[in-house]
Amino acid sequence: DAFPFDSTQWTDADGDGFGDNPAPANNPDAFPNDGTQWEDADGDGYGDNQGGSNADRFVNDPTQWFDSDNDGYGDNPAPANNPDAFPNDGTQWIDTDQDGYGDNQNGNNPDKFPTDSTQWQDSDYDGLGDNANGNNPDLCPGTPFGETVDSNGCSTSQTDEDQDMIPDNQDACPNTPAGEFVDSNGCSATQLDDDNDGVVNQYDLCPATPLGSVIDSAGCSASQLDTDGDGINDELDQCPSTSPNVPINGFGCAADQRDTDMDGLNDNVDSCPNTPTSEIANNNGCSPSQTDTDLDGVFDNQDLCANTILTDLDGDGNFDVDSAGCSPIQYDDDNDMIDNTIDICPATPNGEQPNSVGCSDSQLDEDMDSIWNSDDLCFDTPAGESVDQNGCSEYQKDDDQDGYVNAEDDCSNTPLNNITDDNGCSLIQLDSDGDGVNDYFDAFPFDSNESVDTDGDGITDRLDAYPLDETRSEAEAKESGGGFMYIVIAILIIGIIGALLVVRNKQEGGYQSPFSQVAETDDVTENNMAQTDYQSKDVPQISQQQNQTWEENGVHWSIDENGQLSYFDNGTQSWELFQQ
Numbered sequence: 001d002a003f004p005f006d007s008t009q010w011t012d013a014d015g016d017g018f019g020d021n022p023a024p025a026n027n028p029d030a031f032p033n034d035g036t037q038w039e040d041a042d043g044d045g046y047g048d049n050q051g052g053s054n055a056d057r058f059v060n061d062p063t064q065w066f067d068s069d070n071d072g073y074g075d076n077p078a079p080a081n082n083p084d085a086f087p088n089d090g091t092q093w094i095d096t097d098q099d100g101y102g103d104n105q106n107g108n109n110p111d112k113f114p115t116d117s118t119q120w121q122d123s124d125y126d127g128l129g130d131n132a133n134g135n136n137p138d139l140c141p142g143t144p145f146g147e148t149v150d151s152n153g154c155s156t157s158q159t160d161e162d163q164d165m166i167p168d169n170q171d172a173c174p175n176t177p178a179g180e181f182v183d184s185n186g187c188s189a190t191q192l193d194d195d196n197d198g199v200v201n202q203y204d205l206c207p208a209t210p211l212g213s214v215i216d217s218a219g220c221s222a223s224q225l226d227t228d229g230d231g232i233n234d235e236l237d238q239c240p241s242t243s244p245n246v247p248i249n250g251f252g253c254a255a256d257q258r259d260t261d262m263d264g265l266n267d268n269v270d271s272c273p274n275t276p277t278s279e280i281a282n283n284n285g286c287s288p289s290q291t292d293t294d295l296d297g298v299f300d301n302q303d304l305c306a307n308t309i310l311t312d313l314d315g316d317g318n319f320d321v322d323s324a325g326c327s328p329i330q331y332d333d334d335n336d337m338i339d340n341t342i343d344i345c346p347a348t349p350n351g352e353q354p355n356s357v358g359c360s361d362s363q364l365d366e367d368m369d370s371i372w373n374s375d376d377l378c379f380d381t382p383a384g385e386s387v388d389q390n391g392c393s394e395y396q397k398d399d400d401q402d403g404y405v406n407a408e409d410d411c412s413n414t415p416l417n418n419i420t421d422d423n424g425c426s427l428i429q430l431d432s433d434g435d436g437v438n439d440y441f442d443a444f445p446f447d448s449n450e451s452v453d454t455d456g457d458g459i460t461d462r463l464d465a466y467p468l469d470e471t472r473s474e475a476e477a478k479e480s481g482g483g484f485m486y487i488v489i490a491i492l493i494i495g496i497i498g499a500l501l502v503v504r505n506k507q508e509g510g511y512q513s514p515f516s517q518v519a520e521t522d523d524v525t526e527n528n529m530a531q532t533d534y535q536s537k538d539v540p541q542i543s544q545q546q547n548q549t550w551e552e553n554g555v556h557w558s559i560d561e562n563g564q565l566s567y568f569d570n571g572t573q574s575w576e577l578f579q580q
Contacts, residue, residue: 128153162186197221228252263287298325305330313341336360367391402426419567422554427578432552446552458563 002019003009008026009019018029018038030047031037037047037054046056046065057074058064063081064074073084073093085102086092092102092109101111101120112129113119119129119136126149128138138153147155156169162176164186171186180188192201197209199219206220213221222235228242232252239253246254255268263281267273270285279287279301288301296308296319303325310319311327320327329339336348336358343358352360352374361374367381369391376391385393394407402414404424411425418426427440433448443453443460450460454467461467549558556568558575565578 124153126153126155164188195219261285294325296321296325296327298323334358369393400424419569421552425553430553446550453563456563458559 001010002012003026006019006026008024009021009028011020012018012029013020013032014029014035016029016031016035016038018027018032019025020029020032022028029038030040031052034047034053036052037049039048040046040056041048041059042056042062044056044062044065046054048056048059050057054065056065057067058081061074061081063079064076064083066075067073067084068075068087069084069090071084071086071090071093073082073087074080075084075087077083082093084093085095085098089102089108091107092104094103095101095111096103096114097111097117099111099117099120101109101114103111103114105112109120111120112122116129116135118134119131121130122128122138123130123141124138124143125145126138126140126143128136128149130138130141140149140152140154140158143149143153143155143158147157149155150159157167159168160166160171161168162171162174163178164171164173164176164180164182166182166184166186168174173182173185173187173191176182176186176188176191180190182188183192190200190202193199193204194201195204195207195209196211197204197206197213197215197219199215199217201207204219206215206218206224209215209219209221209224213223215221216225223233225234226232226237227234227240228237229244230237230242230248230252232248232250234240237252239248239251239257242248242252242254242257246256248254249258256266258267259265259270260267260273261270261275261281262277263270263272263275263279263285265281265283265285270281272281272284272286272290275281275285275287275290279289281287282291289299291300292298292303293300293306294303294308294310296303296305296310298321300306305324305326308321308325308327308330310321311329312318313320313328329341331340332338332343333340333346334343334348335350336343336345336352336354338348338354338356338358340346343354345354345357345359345363348354348358348360349362352362354360355364362372364373365371365376366373367376367379368383369376369378369381369385369387371387371389371391373379375389378387378390378392378396381387381391381393381396385395387393388397395405397406398404398409399406400409400412400414401416402409402411402418402420402424404420406412409424411420411423411429414420414424414426414429418428420426421430427445428438430439430445431437431442432439432445433442435442435448435451437451439445442451443456444450447460450462452461452467453459453464454461455464455470457464457470457473459473464473466472547558547560549556551557557578558566558568560566566575567578568574569576
């Protein structure tokens, strides 16, 4: 028993230590007649012992067992696992595009295009295949290493686009027209630009233009041109349009092109060619320091009187102009716009308006009243009259504004707007009958004995039995008639007195006393009373009488039959009712 302790095994024909009994016996020998092999894990018939005969190189892959070139890929072709496309070449094993060239770029004959069966080699390493019949063939398979190629696999050292026999990488003129001869740089005569100014020699009128110069279309720079033909090239010529045959300065400028003093006027028309820089010149190119407009010998920039009229007032044969350029007629010390030669008031206060001889109102007294015109409210005071501080005499003032000057006003304080007589007095200021009641309030202004008529019936309250009733005035007659007798006697006495006064007035030259009018009025009143029917309560009205008029202190008065008092207004030339 080769296995005395294993009841499942007892013989070992090949003596390799594995029993001849197959599984499920312990440690069965898969190769009982081959002492170099005993296990076959993948069951492909090849032993797992790599040192034995027919060793299985892929112990876990039943589809592969040999690897002739030891590259790790089995010799069995597909569909075996990982078949070796090149079983005899240990550097190659896969050929994806099956063109006979291995995909391993480090192996023998590597396929440069492993997915393109039409290309496999790229001898110049430019990315294009050498097979002219394959995809994207390399038209220039010998491109020098490192050169950039075009889509055809050609570098500029291999192309000659203008076909001038000069490779493009050496051709300075790659677009030489067909048929033209070229130099070693591949340039023909129509392509050369010797001065590198951008204009080919064939058209360059200035073939030696300095490098970097700006040129015109003819290939000429400013240093090569003299546009105006004045002998100064355009680069140095500050005036490139100088007229022919005129004198110029070193900068190529004629007088009509220069402004030496930079005053805005060209030298050919500049009367003052050296005007200071800071000064402004006139149309002739002259500044104030160069001109003397009024010809007084003082330049305008120092002349305080620019329009001096040259005169010789003192007759010394010299013009009357001082160092400031002013003549006497140009001075005005008080600044009143009247020159000193005619100003008779040389100290006129500032701001006051002078007359033609330089005097203001504060310097004049035209009416000679010792009050300056500026303070004189009455500038035409007659000579000799005394004036107040406002320059007004009593013949020029009307303090109460009644239309009568103070000197002729008998009533100096007439209330405002009151009507006055020829002496400047209003009714409220008069007491014609001297009874102590002014005419304005005196119902009987010419009767010193009477002044009140409350009911306005023309009968004084003293004699009016009904002073508050304008329709009655006498008491009813008593049966005895004694009262009537007294009245008749009183009327007769008043009538006699009035007659005596009238006679006296005529004897004294026509003077008529105010009392005569009162007496006359009283006579009328008494006559009315005498003719009254005392049995009637109605008193005869004054309306039965004619209007009476009289003149008093220049005012014409009238009283009608109703007792209404009126005065004649000279202004309106009409009678106006007197309002108490």
